[in-house]
Amino acid sequence: MNIVVCVKQTPDTAATVTVSDGEVSWGDAPLVLNPWDEYAVEQALLSKEAHGGKVTAISLGSEGAKDALKQALAMGCEEAILINDPAFENADSLVVSKALAAAITKLGEIDLAFFGRQAVDSDTGVTFAQVARRLGWPALSLVAKVEALDPGAGTIAVERMLGSARQRLQTKLPAVVSVVKEINEPRYPSFMGIRKASKAEIPVWSKADIDLAEVPEAALRWPEIFAPPKIETECEFIEGETAEEVANKLADRLVEEKVI
Numbered sequence: 001m002n003i004v005v006c007v008k009q010t011p012d013t014a015a016t017v018t019v020s021d022g023e024v025s026w027g028d029a030p031l032v033l034n035p036w037d038e039y040a041v042e043q044a045l046l047s048k049e050a051h052g053g054k055v056t057a058i059s060l061g062s063e064g065a066k067d068a069l070k071q072a073l074a075m076g077c078e079e080a081i082l083i084n085d086p087a088f089e090n091a092d093s094l095v096v097s098k099a100l101a102a103a104i105t106k107l108g109e110i111d112l113a114f115f116g117r118q119a120v121d122s123d124t125g126v127t128f129a130q131v132a133r134r135l136g137w138p139a140l141s142l143v144a145k146v147e148a149l150d151p152g153a154g155t156i157a158v159e160r161m162l163g164s165a166r167q168r169l170q171t172k173l174p175a176v177v178s179v180v181k182e183i184n185e186p187r188y189p190s191f192m193g194i195r196k197a198s199k200a201e202i203p204v205w206s207k208a209d210i211d212l213a214e215v216p217e218a219a220l221r222w223p224e225i226f227a228p229p230k231i232e233t234e235c236e237f238i239e240g241e242t243a244e245e246v247a248n249k250l251a252d253r254l255v256e257e258k259v260i
């Protein structure tokens with residue numbers, strides 16, 4: 001099988017996000033492989049291990065995004081490609097999806113493209129669906145289990161996570177799959193994998209390399225980013241001689257405040 005996994009480099013989720021004068025800052029937080037994308041890489045690798053073939057990781061980003069691609073290589077992907085061109089500065093998801101779809105088309109004969117459910121920095125959660133739309137492939141979102149994958153018959157059956165329920169879906173390949181964290185446990189890169197990845201030369205594809213003559217302007221701008229308003233809270237201690245008295249007073253206060 002020829003499998004693609006799209007990965008984004010994002011700040012570590014442990015970072016403290018601050019907003020000042022419209023600028024978002026993650027401080028000195030390290031940039032990492034988007035945590036959701038680790039599950040996508042793992043599922044791509046499991047699919048390859050079960051059915052043969054290769055996995056190519058693709059990222060659109062700065063030169064620094066090569067580190068995220070190296071993590072994907074260290075986990076076991078065979079190839080990695082960085083898409084980088086000044087035309088993609090300030091790209092919104094419409095532009096990013098156009099570039100990713102063009103790169104997938106350029107790779108040719110792809111059976112499956114895996115994505116994380118969302119990127120932890122801008123959180124739009126739409127890129128995979130836009131890529132699927134551009135490729136004309138079915139989009140399987142929020143996938144928590146790949147139940148059956150049959151490259152011979154060209155079909156995939158999955159379970160989607162719908163709140164507390166699950167939904168079974170089946171479709172034809174090629175398809176786009178976005179995964180949730182319930183789907184697997186991402187592996188740690190092996191020592192050999194890390195060594196191999198550290199020496200890997202990652203090709204950089206420009207807009208010309210993915211046959212994009214024109215890159216549209218981003219349709220979206222995000223000129224203003226601000227911290228949510230602070231919620232003022234008052235803390236009230238309810239006291240009483242017995243637990244029953246405290247409980248009764250608490251219930252009265254909750255009724256008074258129209259909480260219950």
Ligand SMILES: Cc1cc2nc3c(=O)[nH]c(=O)nc-3n(C[C@H](O)[C@H](O)[C@H](O)COP(=O)(O)OP(=O)(O)OC[C@H]3O[C@@H](n4cnc5c(N)ncnc54)[C@H](O)[C@@H]3O)c2cc1C
Binds near residue numbers: 007034059092114
């Ligand atoms: C502060 C800020 C706000 C933004 N707000 C918006 C906005 O409201 N709407 C908008 O369209 N864009 C927005 N963007 C741009 C956005 O970061 C890019 O469009 C982005 O690459 C796609 O959106 P996302 O990161 O939310 O990805 P999501 O759609 O949340 O990501 C889903 C999956 O798509 C894949 N993926 C996403 N980006 C890439 C990539 N660059 N390379 C490879 N795979 C990728 C990953 O598998 C990821 O798990 C914003 C950017 C910033 C800095």
